[in-house]
Each structure stands twice: as C-alpha cells, then as structure tokens.
Amino acid sequence: MTQTPWLGFSIDRAADTPVFEQICAAIRLRAASGQLALGRKLPPTRVFATELGVSRSTIVTAYEQLVAEGYLSSQQGSGYRLCASGEVELTSQPTPQRTKARKGAAEPTTQTRQSRGAAKGTAEGQGVTPFRAGTPDMRLFPYRQWAKTVARICRSDPQAMFTGARGFGSLALRQSICDHVAEWRGISAEPAQVIVTAGATDALELCLHALAQRGDSVALENPGYKPLQHFITAQGLIPHHLQVDENGAVLPDGSASPRLAILTPSHQFPLGGAMSPARRMEFLRWATKSEAWIIEDDYDSEFRYAGRPIPAMAGFDHLQRTLYVGSFSKIFSNALRLGYLILPEPLTEHFTVSICRFAPRASSMPQQPLAEFIQSGEFYRHLRRVRRIYAERRRFLLEQLAQEFGAYGYCVDHQAGMQVVFHLTCGLQDAEICSRASELGLSVEALSGFVQSPDLTDGLYNGLVLGFCGYSEVELRQGLGLLGRVLEQIRA
Numbered sequence: 128m129t130q131t132p133w134l135g136f137s138i139d140r141a142a143d144t145p146v147f148e149q150i151c152a153a154i155r156l157r158a159a160s161g162q163l164a165l166g167r168k169l170p171p172t173r174v175f176a177t178e179l180g181v182s183r184s185t186i187v188t189a190y191e192q193l194v195a196e197g198y199l200s201s202q203q204g205s206g207y208r209l210c211a212s213g214e215v216e217l218t219s220q221p222t223p224q225r226t227k228a229r230k231g232a233a234e235p236t237t238q239t240r241q242s243r244g245a246a247k248g249t250a251e252g253q254g255v256t257p258f259r260a261g262t263p264d265m266r267l268f269p270y271r272q273w274a275k276t277v278a279r280i281c282r283s284d285p286q287a288m289f290t291g292a293r294g295f296g297s298l299a300l301r302q303s304i305c306d307h308v309a310e311w312r313g314i315s316a317e318p319a320q321v322i323v324t325a326g327a328t329d330a331l332e333l334c335l336h337a338l339a340q341r342g343d344s345v346a347l348e349n350p351g352y353k354p355l356q357h358f359i360t361a362q363g364l365i366p367h368h369l370q371v372d373e374n375g376a377v378l379p380d381g382s383a384s385p386r387l388a389i390l391t392p393s394h395q396f397p398l399g400g401a402m403s404p405a406r407r408m409e410f411l412r413w414a415t416k417s418e419a420w421i422i423e424d425d426y427d428s429e430f431r432y433a434g435r436p437i438p439a440m441a442g443f444d445h446l447q448r449t450l451y452v453g454s455f456s457k458i459f460s461n462a463l464r465l466g467y468l469i470l471p472e473p474l475t476e477h478f479t480v481s482i483c484r485f486a487p488r489a490s491s492m493p494q495q496p497l498a499e500f501i502q503s504g505e506f507y508r509h510l511r512r513v514r515r516i517y518a519e520r521r522r523f524l525l526e527q528l529a530q531e532f533g534a535y536g537y538c539v540d541h542q543a544g545m546q547v548v549f550h551l552t553c554g555l556q557d558a559e560i561c562s563r564a565s566e567l568g569l570s571v572e573a574l575s576g577f578v579q580s581p582d583l584t585d586g587l588y589n590g591l592v593l594g595f596c597g598y599s600e601v602e603l604r605q606g607l608g609l610l611g612r613v614l615e616q617i618r619a
C-alpha cells in the first residue's frame with residue numbers, strides 16, 4: 128500500500144484492479160461522500176504521480192476517465208476540478224456520470240494523409256458514400272480468423288452451428304455475453320437472463336411486445352432512434368416523447384404514466400453525451416416508484432475513445448428495473464444481425480412465454496463461432512483494432528470540420544460513438560443540405576429528421592449527422608470536399 132497526504136489516499140499495488148482504476152474509484156468515492164467539494168481542484172498530475180509513486184500517465188489516464196464520466200472538468204492550463212458529486216447513494220459500483228462535452232477543435236490527427244484525386248466526381252463512384260452513420264468498416268472485418276473459427280466448428284462439432292435457434296439462444300454465446308458485459312459494462316448476469324436477438328432493434332421490439340399492451344404509453348427520447356417511433360405506434364402503443372437536455376433525457380412529465388422508458392444513457396442517440404449520474408438516479412427512482420421498466424439501449428457502448436467505457440445504468444441498478452440491450456452489429460457487421468437482451472431475473476419466466484409468441488429472429492449459425500471468437504480473444508483483438516482506427520478517423524473528421532467548416536457550425540466532442548453531429552449556426556437548413564448532398568452521392572442525415580415531435584423542440588435541432596467509421600481519411604476528405612461544395616452553393 129502507498130499512502131499519500133492527499134485526502135488519505137492510498138493505492139494497493141498487489142490488487143487485481145489497475146492502479147488508474149483504483150485512483151478513479153477513490154476520487155468517485157470522495158466526491159460522493161462530500162469529502163471532495165464541488166469545484167475543488169485536484170492535485171496537479173505531476174505532483175500526484177510523485178506522491179503516489181506512479182507514472183504521470185497513470186494519473187492522466189485516471190483524470191481523463193473521470194472527465195469522460197463527467198466527474199471532473201479540465202481546462203487547459205488550470206488543471207482538473209471536481210464538477211459532479213455522484214449523488215448520495217453509494218454502492219460498490221462506480222457511479223456513472225455525464226460525459227463532459229468539449230466544444231471546438233479536436234486534437235491533431237496522428238495520421239493525416241493527403242487527399243489523392245480530391246473531390247472530383249461523386250464519392251459513390253468509388254463504392255463508398257460518406258457519411259452513413261452507424262456503419263462499421265467491413266474492410267476491417269477479420270475474415271481469415273472468422274473463417275478459421277467457422278471451419279474448425281464445421282469440422283469438429285457441426286451440430287453446434289444449429290444450437291441456439293430456439294429459446295434464448297446458444298448457451299455458449301450467452302455465457303460469453305455475460306463475461307463480456309461483466310468486464311466491459313459492470314453488469315453481473317447469468318446466462319439464464321440473456322436472450323440472443325437479431326440485433327439491438329430486435330431486442331427493443333421484443334421488449335415492447337413483452338412488456339407493453341395496446342394503449343400503454345412508452346417513453347422515448349426526442350430526438351432519438353427513428354425506428355422506435357414506428358414500432359411503438361405499429362403495436363398500438365402511445366409514444367411519450369422525452370426532451371433531451373445537457374444531462375440527458377428528461378423524466379416523463381405528469382401527463383402520462385409510461386410502462387417503459389427506452390433510453391440511451393451511455394451515449395445519447397443521435398446527439399452524443401452521457402446521462403448525468405443524478406438523472407440516472409432520478410430515472411431509477413421513477414421506475415421503482417411507478418413500477419415501470421427502463422430499457423437501456425447500449426448499442427454502440429464499445430466505441431468510447433477516451434478511457435474505459437462509462438459504466439452501464441443496468442450495472443448500477445443491479446438489473447432491478449433496467450433491461451439491457453447490446454449489439455454486435457457495430458463491432459462486427461450490421462449484416463451479422465446479432466445482439467442481446469439482458470433481463471432482470473424476475474422477468475425471465477415472462478420472456479420465456481413472450482418469445483414463444485414473438486419468435487426471436489436471431490440466426491443460429493453464427494452464434495457458436497461468435498462465442499468462440501469472444502472466448503479466444505479474437506473478438507477483443509478486432510475491437511481494439513477498429514477502435515484505434517475509428518478514433519483516428521474521428522479525430523481527422525473533427526479536425527477538418529473545425530478548420531474548414533467553422534463558418535457554418537461546430538461539433539461537440541463526446542469522445543464516443545460512430546458519428547458526430549455538426550450543429551449548423553449559419554442559417555442554412557439541414558434537410559436542404561442533406562438532399563443536395565445526396566445528389567452528389569453523399570449520405571448525410573439531417574439532425575432535424577431524428578426529432579419525433581417537432582412542436583416540443585421548436586427548431587432546436589438543425590445539424591448534420593456524420594458517420595465516420597466506415598471511411599478512410601482519404602474518403603472522408605473527398606466527402607468533405609463535396610459537402611463543402613454543397614454548403615457554398617446553398618449559401619451563394
């Protein structure tokens with residue numbers, strides 16, 4: 128153990144928990160208990176590193192993780208300060224926090240390549256259509272390793288390819304999912320609580336079928352994921368739109384008593400940003416009091432580019448009122464169509480009946496290979512690789528937008544996700560830009576198109592949703608060239 132004078136701080140080098148995580152946990156705890164006052168400055172990284180006898184980068188990693196979780200704010204030259212207390216309920220789980228939004232330019236890219244051939248002709252002519260959101264780059268798919276895994280199973284245990292078509296899915300995959308969410312999302316669940324689905328969308332639809340009845344009200348974020356509105360109304364349910372502020376979705380007002388609230392707490396879709404810990408607590412209290420269910424849609428949680436992923440709400444809640452939805456579409460491929468739903472234990476029986484009526488659509492064949500991919504570590508090798516590449520692409524895009532498009536608007540950097548939102552400040556309308564951009568072969572979505580109930584938001588959302596994962600820097604540069612042309616033409 129190493130003791131330091133700062134708030135009686137100590138680290139345990141013999142512990143399994145990495146030192147930076149111990150530092151994070153200690154700061155979270157002191158913030159929640161009030162020992163560390165709001166606004167209080169943390170020791171400078173160099174000083175704290177010397178006190179603890181650790182490297183400065185360990186302290187920087189810990190501070191940056193807490194910035195990402197919303198506990199600390201950082202300003203160049205003035206160090207790190209506590210900006211959120213983490214509320215009163217103390218648990219052994221780290222308290223999830225609001226992602227600090229950083230406005231303006233991103234860090235310089237490490238790999239800025241020159242445009243070859245620049246913006247002539249359409250991007251579509253080259254088989255890519257920047258800036259489709261939520262699309263992974265299939266050129267990075269680990270085809271060889273995947274083929275080896277499938278071939279091995281086909282040779283040694285072909286029957287395994289057909290398990291998982293019924294019920295909750297392949298047991299091997301459900302066990303791997305439990306290991307994955309325990310490690311990455313702080314969720315402790317048994318395979319009996321996991322249903323393998325055909326992606327996150329399928330899981331959301333299943334929840335609506337199982338937990339709501341015709342005429343029930345369902346709360347959903349506004350702006351939010353477009354297909355949800357359709358599923359809700361198609362099932363005769365009544366959508367109750369939740370506004371989104373700087374702390375995430377706002378609680379349902381008294382005008383409705385929703386049975387369910389579907390939320391994206393780790394990374395609001397499409398705006399980005401994480402729900403603040405205080406707001407999470409309010410939602411959990413609301414759900415407990417009104418006997419409602421929260422459905423946490425965490426479809427892109429693995430794509431956090433600073434520090435570790437922000438803990439899931441379901442982990443914090445210990446799966447009491449929260450159902451957790453995850454997806455493999457974004458790590459692997461939208462075409463794989465595999466995702467999962469993790470249930471509170473008391474709901475497992477109810478869902479056993481529901482999936483008999485609403486048959487799950489997950490294909491059985493990829494389930495065993497995916498389970499082995501996760502267990503063998505290939506999955507994490509792929510994840511680390513794409514995350515590094517997407518981080519570079521994201522930085523590149525943010526840098527270009529700040530440098531070349533500053534006259535039109537700005538981005539808020541949430542250090543996460545598969546798309547950025549470019550908020551327009553120049554008086555141009557997002558829908559017009561997107562329709563003109565599509566004529567040039569670009570796939571840009573208007574932020575206003577994600578608004579479900581425009582009367583509630585009063586033109587607040589006017590921007591471009593720009594996906595970056597599926598495109599190399601050269602392709603992004605070409606896409607930006609075309610987008611720039613569109614903006615200039617409309618402004619002229």
Ligand SMILES: Cc1ncc(COP(=O)(O)O)c(C=O)c1O
Pocket residue numbers: 260261325326327328329352391396424426453454455456457461465466
């Ligand atoms: C908020 C949100 N949830 C779910 C999904 C869909 O995930 P899946 O492809 O696994 O159905 C998306 C897709 O982009 C999304 O934006």
